[in-house]
Amino acid sequence: MNRYLDSDATLETVFAETLNSEFAWLDTVKFKLLFDTKKRISKGKVTLASVELANEKVKFFTTDEGVPEGYDCIMIVDAVAWQYATDKDKKRIISHELNHVVFNEKGKIKLVGHDVEDFAAELVKNADDPNWGSKLAELTLAIYDQQEDMQEGQQDNGEGEEVL
Numbered sequence: 001m002n003r004y005l006d007s008d009a010t011l012e013t014v015f016a017e018t019l020n021s022e023f024a025w026l027d028t029v030k031f032k033l034l035f036d037t038k039k040r041i042s043k044g045k046v047t048l049a050s051v052e053l054a055n056e057k058v059k060f061f062t063t064d065e066g067v068p069e070g071y072d073c074i075m076i077v078d079a080v081a082w083q084y085a086t087d088k089d090k091k092r093i094i095s096h097e098l099n100h101v102v103f104n105e106k107g108k109i110k111l112v113g114h115d116v117e118d119f120a121a122e123l124v125k126n127a128d129d130p131n132w133g134s135k136l137a138e139l140t141l142a143i144y145d146q147q148e149d150m151q152e153g154q155q156d157n158g159e160g161e162e163v164l
Contacts, residue, residue, distance in 0.1 A: 004076070007033035010090070010123055018094040026101055029109055032062055032071035035079040037072060039144040046141045049077045051097045053111055068071065069143040072109055073101060088129075096122055096133075 006013075011033050019026060032054070039048040052074045054062065059070030075097055085093065099122060104110045126132055 003038050005035040005037060014090045015094050018091055022095060023098045029073060030067050030071045032074045034076050036076050037079045046137045048081045048137060049093050049097050051075045051100050074097055078140060080143050081136055085136055089132055092126060092132055
């Protein structure tokens with residue numbers, strides 16, 4: 001199984017709605033949306049999503065009919081987190097990642113880090129549930145741990161052997 005999978009209709013819809021309603025100034029940026037099927041840990045925390053700038057090689061390899069110049073940014077969303085996230089949390093994931101994408105003074109796309117643990121604007125926007133991200137991260141990590149335990153159990157049973 002490939003680690004990365006193409007986006008589905010839900011991811012594309014939530015992305016487009018969030019981009020159009022809250023980040024219209026990024027409408028010229030071409031985003032490639034992917035799912036990651038493997039757990040990613042950064043700074044001791046599970047990564048729910050990330051965004052990367054595409055270099056010239058990635059742009060070349062991501063050309064298609066709709067985007068002949070290739071994509072500018074790659075947004076990678078954890079497949080497990082997306083599967084178990086609420087509709088509101090899905091929008092929060094996309095909104096959070098889009099906050100990382102800005103234009104510099106020369107009009108070039110660049111990525112920025114958080115202005116606090118999160119983005120100040122996101123803290124205000126998510127005041128109704130400020131811990132949504134950590135709750136979803138805990139759930140995602142628990143699901144990965146459960147999957148790993150199940151795989152270990154299958155290996156202990158000899159994988160493919162009939163167990164009575």
